[in-house]
Amino acid sequence: MAVGIFDSGLGGLTVLEAAQKRLPEVEFLYYADSAHAPYGVRTPEDIFQLTRAAVHDLWNRGCDLVILACNTASAAALRRMQEEGVPPGKRVLGVFVPLIEALTERQWGDNSPPREVEVKNVALFATPATVASRAFQRELAFRAIGVDVEAQACGGVVDAIEEGDLILAEALVRSHVDALKRKMPSPQAAILGCTHYPLMAEAFQDALGPEVTVYSQGDLVAASLADYLQRHPNMLGAGKGGYLTTGKPATVGSRATQFLRRKIEFQAA
Numbered sequence: 001m002a003v004g005i006f007d008s009g010l011g012g013l014t015v016l017e018a019a020q021k022r023l024p025e026v027e028f029l030y031y032a033d034s035a036h037a038p039y040g041v042r043t044p045e046d047i048f049q050l051t052r053a054a055v056h057d058l059w060n061r062g063c064d065l066v067i068l069a070c071n072t073a074s075a076a077a078l079r080r081m082q083e084e085g086v087p088p089g090k091r092v093l094g095v096f097v098p099l100i101e102a103l104t105e106r107q108w109g110d111n112s113p114p115r116e117v118e119v120k121n122v123a124l125f126a127t128p129a130t131v132a133s134r135a136f137q138r139e140l141a142f143r144a145i146g147v148d149v150e151a152q153a154c155g156g157v158v159d160a161i162e163e164g165d166l167i168l169a170e171a172l173v174r175s176h177v178d179a180l181k182r183k184m185p186s187p188q189a190a191i192l193g194c195t196h197y198p199l200m201a202e203a204f205q206d207a208l209g210p211e212v213t214v215y216s217q218g219d220l221v222a223a224s225l226a227d228y229l230q231r232h233p234n235m236l237g238a239g240k241g242g243y244l245t246t247g248k249p250a251t252v253g254s255r256a257t258q259f260l261r262r263k264i265e266f267q268a269a
């Protein structure tokens with residue numbers, strides 16, 4: 001009984017960790033497409049093909065439910081995969097909706113018309129592909145009116161994290177926050193719209209200042225997954241949990257161990 005968690009690399013571990021804490025009885029099969037990371041600088045077609053292949057792999061390994069713990073994949077591939085039709089008994093879900101529901105003070109699955117919400121100025125930090133897709137703004141517009149979103153494409157941050165170069169990652173975060181603040185000097189809230197970024201949450205909060213509420217996806221996605229599994233207990237799937245990568249298992253495992261501060265061993269996908 002494993003739920004599949006997919007990311008281009010290490011970022012989805014921030015979602016996995018929250019999900020494991022929230023649902024200790026559930027097994028998770030993590031899949032990092034490290035050989036092709038970062039996704040955020042690829043074309044939508046490329047991201048769709050890579051995501052589709054990885055999700056089919058997880059379905060074939062017995063994960064009936066796969067979470068795209070990657071905003072870039074959710075933006076470029078989720079809708080298209082759902083439109084082309086998923087195999088019977090399988091599901092794939094993304095990470096945008098739980099975050100936007102939290103930001104717009106909605107309960108899960110509340111489909112009422114868009115309305116005014118508390119927060120008016122939102123900074124969105126995401127990969128170049130996610131920013132270019134405008135998927136976040138689209139999902140937000142279904143739920144809220146009068147929210148000004150300023151998006152900052154954070155080139156280089158995912159590469160630095162995947163390389164384990166946290167000094168570079170932190171310097172890049174500071175320069176992207178500065179660039180955002182030149183466009184929107186006083187955001188009320190900031191969205192970490194890439195699952196890698198919570199690994200640099202302190203740097204974001206520090207650069208933004210204590211008055212800005214920073215939203216990350218881990219806990220929000222974990223809570224919405226718990227709710228989903230309660231309503232669909234048959235989606236727990238078959239097979240064992242573990243960690244798979246298309247990259248070098250030893251290297252990916254040692255970076256994951258460094259980030260999660262517990263021993264993580266990856267197998268070749």
Ligand code: DGL
Binds near residue numbers: 009
């Ligand atoms: N963690 C992915 C996301 O949430 C990063 C994508 C990348 O590989 O650039 O967007």
